[in-house]
Amino acid sequence: MKVLLTGSTGYIGRRLKQILLADENIDLRLFVRNKQSVSLKNSKKVEVIEGNTFDKESLEKALEGVHTAFYMIHSLNRKDYKNLDKISAQNFVDIAASCGVKRIIYLGGLGVENENTSEHLLSRLETGQVLSSNPKVQTIWVRAGVIIGSGSTSFEIIRNLTEKLPVMTTPKWVDTKAQPIAVSDVLNYLYESIYLKEEKNLTIDVGAEQLTYKEMMLKTAEALDLKRYIIPLPFLSITLSSYWLNLFTPVRFGVAKALIEGLRSEVIIQNDNAKKYFPNIKPISYLNAVKKAVEEIEKNQVISRWSDRFGKAWDKDHSKDLADAIFVDRKIEYYNNVSKENIYKSFISIGGKEGWFDYDFLWKIRGVIDKMIGGVGLKRGRRDQYNLRVGDSLDFWKVVDVQENKRLLLFAQMKLPGTAWLEFKVDDEKLIQSAYFYPRGVFGRLYWYALVPLHYFVFTNMIKSIVKKAKDKEN
Template sequence: MGIEGSRLCVVTGATGYVGGRLVPRLLASGYRVRCLVRTPEKLRDVPWRDQVEVVRGDLLDDGAVRAACDGADVLYYLVHSLQQKEFGDLDRRAATIAGRAARQAGVTRIVYLGGVHPRTGQLSEHLRSRAEVGETLLRSGVPTAVLQAAVIIGSGSASFEMLRYLTERLPAMVTPRWVSNRVQPIAVRDVLHYLVGAAELPTEVSRPFDIGGPDVLTYAEMMRTYAAVAGLPRRLMLPVSVLSPELSSLWINIVTPVPRSIGMPLIESLINEAVCAEHDIDEHIPHPEGGLTGFRDAVALALRKIQRGEVETRWSDASPVSAPWEPLPSDPEWSGGTVYRDVRERVTGASPEAVWRVVEGIGGRNGWYSFPLAWAVRGWIDRLLGGVGLRRGRRDPQRLRTGEALDWWRVEELAEGRFLRLRAEMRVPGQAWLELSVEPANGGARYRQRAVFIPRGLLGHLYWWAVAPLHGLVFGGMAPRILGAAEGRVVTSAGSR
């Protein structure tokens, strides 16, 4: 429990994978929580929204960070700029600003989640940046706990998704040398246990701590263990020395949902052995009840969560939503120049509730209710261009939340039972949205579907007119098939993959 149940924790990265899971656990432990986020709208539909204070701000904004730290006791630093160019410089500046703001506000503890790394030798750019952020926060003058984890195993984590899809889709594989490096994975539940416990560390404790689970394995052993837990045949692996990190990241971009922008830093981190050099954290924070979770149990737990649709957060949650300076599709014509639209509308005898169930369940394994080959081809093209493709899937098979990823879309607006706006995150020369709405009509429901595209430059205009002939097949097929599913008719071509 928090001291007197009233200590205030500021959580940065609350819209991300770890931060989104940490907040409810801090609340359950008696802390008050303030979330500093760039896009508060992304937290609108999370179950704990009404229990926290949400502040809009960017970690590169000195004033916003100072305001967020005002009156706080603990600052959780759970952000990084991994998918942006020059992320090392951005993270260094953000950590400097956060440390200074925390000191000026009288914060008594900073908690940062970094990565396990060797104490000597050359580090990848990703690990070097994470280590530098930790050092910057330690020099801030505020007592800081730098928790350093290797591979985090949990439903929805990028590391777990990479492991899962590589193992499930490749019964035999040519493997680079790094799969023989040792790794000390840790279950996400144990990471959260240490994060919560770090809030009560005594002020004289200010240092890095390696945190890891009870098992040390090679990445190849992790894949074989995953196969055994998932009930798959034993995986065959042929090690070779010619697969560079760049080639490995391209392969992961094709095989797994994890895009190259994330896969590359993860692979670079595995080039170094990721094993705890110490576990001194045990002197300050006891193990969770029942002990630390072994790798096999962590995999089994993650798979059960996925099968039951109980994934709290996913790695894709942290991707950016819309930039505030870009026009929304509902803005007047003059706000964004040329706007292309494809609008479809139909009336059905099915109830609005039945239609909405289909609309909210769209994507993922349910597909997009139209010309699956076209969606699949466009998804592959997007992956080859370094985009997210279709394979991010969805967090929950039936329910959506504002701000979460849905295949290559982002849920930008959700009005339960009547309206869904998706913003495209595929590689296109412009900005694209898809809006689906449902309303009562004549004892049934009216379904309206609107695709919106704001081109960027001449290439954007050429792109729209090049794909326009396919709109009749793609968008034209969606409306009757969605309504067919709502009416209980068999829809044989709903899948997109």
């Protein structure tokens, strides 16, 4: 069976890809914006087609000969995401029908349409309705609410708030009910949907026990062996709550606001189709889901994170951007009696828990400022402290190119009056470290000139520390 997976570099898609690869009965095809964003150990087992759902020619090529297609696409980080999601879904289902696709499997959100429904949830509901509108293609619409797993948005928010705030003053939405579910159970439902013997359209609501968000945070504290107190305050608005989440969790303000708006309405199961069609799947409890997520983090086994697909810097050729940069700060450090493999390992592990060498405090200050003005800050950290792949977040950077023992290119996602990149290149005798900046207007130029003195100390220390760290590995 030929199966198409979209969104294979996202949080759910990356994990689902591993499950599909393990099934010998499946001939897997991936549809991605950029082939460089796909990490595959055995590329011979997978066909990768480049394109997007707004390019009908590439979409037709991706869906040709496919039996089952997973639709795992959304445009939350775009201002006009609601309209774009409808166009994308319509293109997908129309071309799927013309190509003879038998089944579309879509992961949407729990909830019903009413006066409290957020724009984000409305968009997910509309997407499901569009995908289910063509009688020539069956659509299995799996609907999940709060997904709990290492690296998920919901879990990262709840865990960060619980760990950092012994006493939490929260809005009244903490009493809203939801039915959280472990990411492993969501993946089971999606995978089993491939082999479901049913020909009509289905909407399958999935979730474990009903809990309020207050109960979730208290159970998270229990899993982390912490004592926490929650004091609801009725006057905290959506905007104030969004700033609160932005400051204390890894998510940026825009994402936080979209999520907070969704917390006004209950996200609970509306049908019993999960039990009816998947009687063998028994969702684990919220407490066990949290414990499992924490264990994955502690053992450095996080497969994917919510921020994997945040931003589009790696969706295009970046060589022209670097060539167009107006300002370049380049440092070169020669090294002797050190292997380039250790030089590579040294700069590939910067940031995250290991920080940024002697001037780490300056990076932290910049991260706090970035958070305060609505940026991503440093709280995202890293998925893995010693390994990187294209699309990974690294504090307020995004990995756009990584070549083993050769190169690392990072794109700046902090708030800037321009565009910035940080590059490390290694050859047999020297390490080349380059900071590129393309300013936006006069303020962008003033920003760069104001930081030149700091850059001298920070970037000089960085390259010397990378080489020193590599030398220490040799000894």
